[in-house]
Amino acid sequence: MSAGVMHRGALRKAITKSGLQHLAPPPPTPGALCGESERQIRSTVDWSESATYGEHIWFETNVSGDFCYVGEQYCVAKMLQKSVPRKKCAACKIVVHTPCIEQLEKINFRCKPSFRESGSRNVREPTFVRHHWVHRRRQDGKCRHCGKGFQQKFTFHSKEIVAISCSWCKQAYHSKVSCFMLQQIEEPCSLGVHAAVVIPPTWILRARRPQNTLKASKKKKRASFKRKSSKKGPEESRWRPFIIRPTPSPLMKPLLVFVNPKSGGNQGAKIIQSFLWYLNPRQVFDLSQGGPKEALEMYRKVHNLRILACGGDGTVGWILSTLDQLRLKPPPPVAILPLGTGNDLARTLNWGGGYTDEPVSKILSHVEEGNIVQLDRWDLRAEPNPETGPEERDEGATDRLPLDVFNNYFSLGFDAHVTLEFHESREANPEKFNSRFRNKMFYAGTAFSDFLMGSSKDLAKHIRVVCDGTDLTPKIQDLKPQCIVFLNIPRYCAGTMPWGHPGEHHDFEPQRHDDGYLEVIGFTMTSLAALQVGGHGERLTQCREVLLTTAKAIPVQVDGEPCKLAASRIRIALRNQATMVQKAKRRSAAPLHSDQQPVPEQLRIQVSRVSMHDYEALHYDKEQLKEASVPLGTVVVPGDSDLELCRAHIERLQQEADGAAAKSPTCQKLSPKWCFLDATTASRFYRIDRAQEHLNYVTEIAQDEIYILDPELLGASARPDLPTPTSPLPASPCSPTPRSLQGDAVPPPGEALIEAAQRNDFCKLQELHRAGGDLVHRDSRGRTLLHHAVSAGSKEVVRYLLDHAPPEILDAVEENGETCLHQAAALGQRTICHYIVEAGASLMKTDQQGDTPRQRAEKAQDTELAAYLENRQHYQMIQREDQETAV
Known part of the structure; x- marks a missing residue:
């Protein structure tokens, strides 16, 4: 018992300290240097230059009991021995007496950070989000480690800590040595079930003005501010200190939430707090504080952005008109949380006639999984x-x-x-x-x-x-x-x-x-x-x-x-x-949102090169240009690599392939004038100047494949044809020899399908299928074509099989009890896992060792993939319960 008490004491100090530094130890802010008596108790997010790092967002609360998070040593109400009002932080859900808010600085406990400081640190340095651990006297759910529930203390004045939970991902542990280890404090956070829509604080950078510039142009800035205020409005300067620097990912759908607190009988004011809890507070905006324009301008470069309009049809129209003014390309799709009186547009898009008490967590899932549709205006x-x-x-x-x-x-x-x-x-x-x-x-x-x-x-x-x-x-x-x-x-x-x-x-x-x-x-x-x-x-x-x-x-x-x-x-x-988001009638699996959050230790990326001829002809069409590209090989680079480091790996790959290139007339050597292509951050491909390669991360310009432009590579229309059967193609790692060209006997149809799947020969597989090939064919070990395609890492073949094969192929097992999802998880194939899960594969099936796909990913030490599969498994369980309840 004494060991547990000692552990909680050490844990309290460690967690309190960790509450300050989840991204990086920030330099003292102007607000932190001021006297606490002068600090404003805020109920809204501060976007000014003097915003305090880790500032709480306070709302009135009627929570019972005399517990105060600052503890008895610092509690003013305890010393006064009288009842005083309490406030609750919407972002981390701690409760303190109003006079005790100033005391939080003494125990060094800040809220979950919503941005990161620039300071003297290199802004390009890769950062990730750490957990924001908070002590809880009451906690729902079960311990992540032991799976047991949390014992609630029914004593009215109980102050015993029963749980430790994270304000970001909502994971909770028992407050004891056997469940929560001290080393977990500094671990990276996955941002939880809704990581796909959460805007990480690492994306939001506060850029401070250099002091010498500030002093030298003080008078000039005052005069300029007056002129600009008269032209652009007094609110514009609030947004200048913050820069949004996103890391694009096709599996993320970052969300901006706009709430009209006056809609539908002032319901909006009540749900803002819930969004602040589930999301980054800097992605939630109160429309009564200045409208949507400033926020949309600031987040306009965020890839795959979505918007949630919480209000009536008038609120939705306001946001759509603002998007028209800003001319964002492409315009972010808008979902609706109906808070108005009529809500006819919300009804049309399946969002319902009004918000009642649906959990915000479910609303976020619906927004993430909704279908994109068009609306005439x-x-x-x-x-x-x-x-x-x-x-x-x-x-x-x-x-x-x-x-x-x-x-x-x-x-x-x-x-x-x-x-x-x-x-x-x-x-x-x-x-x-x-x-x-x-x-x-x-x-x-x-x-x-x-x-x-x-x-x-x-x-x-x-x-x-x-x-x-x-x-x-x-x-x-x-x-x-x-x-x-x-x-x-x-x-x-x-x-x-x-x-x-x-x-x-x-x-x-x-x-x-x-x-x-x-x-x-x-x-x-x-x-x-x-x-x-x-x-x-x-x-x-x-x-x-x-x-x-x-x-x-x-x-x-x-x-x-x-x-x-x-x-x-x-x-x-x-x-x-x-562009609108229509609520899906049948819930489907959400994308693999944790692909780049946090940044993985290593990236395994396919490198493909594009000719100048194809680039000039097809740069406006991403898909056609991808099809015209020529695979060069695969590189494995650190997750935080910039393009300068990636270049060294690609050139080393080319040196290893020089011998093969000398033997094969169809494999051209990479020219010294090649450059990287950005295939992610714009509507088309574009070149990156070599002098700026150190300014770009691999994850910023590539997803699963990185493209390079080789000006000396022959275009698709100018490439030599494949040799005829009378002129067999020499063996080469750059161009594998088809078995049909080697004089072998033609295999039976089932074996031909398996061979096509193993060799990633999409065209051959499609041809055999159209000729009557059986897509549910299995080999002697019970492996389906999908098993073979997953083993070969062939995303194109996997998609084709999922689209054309009967549904039973999804959960078919081979002789050791593995489904294709088990294999993909064990191999760390995140995109293929997403395809298979989205198609409806079961996440609860176990192999002969009793492992689910999630457990196979854990054994492969792919924590991000494991977290994704765990989230999807949770959703499948909820769906099953809903179906059983309906029956």
Whole structure:
């Protein structure tokens, strides 16, 4: 027992110390040098130049008990012996009394760091994220080491530590020697289940201004700041101290979260804390603190970026319009967490009609695994109607629309009048509209009142509608609608389907949100009432362009933003298409997100070279250029290698192949003028100047294969043809000799398929399959074609088999009980593992030794691959439980 107590004492000091230095010991910040009494207690992330490293983000809490994380020695409330308010850090979930926040500096405990310092350290030095260990008095789940649950102390005033957990990856251990070892404190952190969407703090660099520059240009900067502030806004300078330097990876989907705290009855303010806990606080933004523009500009170079818009449809439109302004290429896809009242766009993209209590962890998984789709966006141009006189002008009307683009719908008449009444009432008394239910009740009451007044019954007399050159005015006057809707998506008015359900409109094309067409629908009061019980409006037409003319002031709304528009001419035309994330109906495996986080000790990379002819002809098309490349060999380099070091390995590889090149006429020697190609960070390949090779890491320009440009290599169109059978090809490691050219007998079809898989001969395998070859063929040891393709490391063949072979091939076992996933895990083939897991292979199957694929990866000492397989195994178990519950 005494040993355990001694261990906890040492552990407390070690963990407290480690809470300060997870990336690198930072130099003292300006905030740290100030007196603690002057430090602001922040509830938002500080992006200013004086941001404090490891600063907590505090929120009010009503947690029970008198426990305070600073401990009894430093607890002010304990000394005062009275009850005081408490605050909880959203990012690491420690709880302290409000007066005790200053005492955290005395015990040297900082929050998980959200950025890294530049200081005097080389900014190119490879860094990785370490765990941020925190003591816990209460902990859910089970110990990662022993698998047992955590004993909760039910005593109200208990202060005994039961667990130690990491604020990043959420791993937890019992607070005892047998479960948590001291050496684990400094271990790299995988960032947990959601590592694919977490922006690592190593990507966010605070670049300090040189002191001599600051002093020399002090007056000049003050004058410049005033001029720039007047032109660009006072908030711009907040972002300058921070630089985003990402490490691209095709298996990561870094996420920016934008939360509108006022949406849907102020729900947004409640979920910000959850995102701060699961993610890096510097990827979570409160839209009430300045909007999305500054954040999107700062993260614009992050590869494979995704956005989560937490709010109503208006919030989504705001973000999409900002993306239009910034012209990001490619535009990041936008997912939605619906917090508004209607949420019709969220419903269309399968995100639901409103957020209730779904765990944020599940939401992040859905965002990561969602499908990318397109969404039409429509331009609105309004100008005063020159045919109306001053006597017809309404004093309360405006000449401008609230928005000049819409994603959901544009409408006029009854529905817009009801929305306008709601909008004006909420502006006057915002405190009365703090719940979604109360908002909907107000809508219902206003609609009933407007129905009794009949304010929109003469709508058809005052409008003219021309769609794609066809005048619909006579048809509209016959219908006498009280509301007309120009609809882009199937959903409208909090989930109704005004165009009707699929299959109900045989005279029109199926409704889509990405077809470049609008649906024009008219509503009478009868059809509006029926809309809420499954009815639909009068389907008028589908069109690409609308010219709408109004003869008097009429209430209109653009995606829920209403106004009373003076007599106008309004033109509607397609603007562009936005990239969105649609929630997948069937959850699929997430990509291998831990491929480069942290950086592995070694990288095994295939080197392929490209000719100048092919480069000039195909540099705009990555896939074609990859196909035109010629494999040179494989190099093994340290995980943190720059291109200068990689060059030495490639030239050594070339020296080893010189003898083979002399024997083979088809294998050209690498010329001394070759250079690296960046195949990752841009939409096309581009050359890297040799003088800048030391500034680029291998992981920045390559994924599983690195490409080099050889100006003396013959292009694909100029290469000599393969020798004919009368001129057999000499044996060469650069160009293996097909067995069919050696005069051997033609093997049976099954053996030919196996041979093609073993030799990575994709074309031959495809040819044999098309000729009737059996893709489920096995050899004498029970190995399938997939087993052989995995052993050969052939990603192209693996993908082909997964796409064309029956599903049973995934979990087929050979004589020693190994599936193809066991083999791929043992060989450390991360991309192939991802392919197989994504196809639906079981992660729970065991071989004859009782090992799962994850355990095989652990035995191969590939911790990143093991962590990925463990995460996917966890998700499979959840899916199985959900299916059993449904049954």
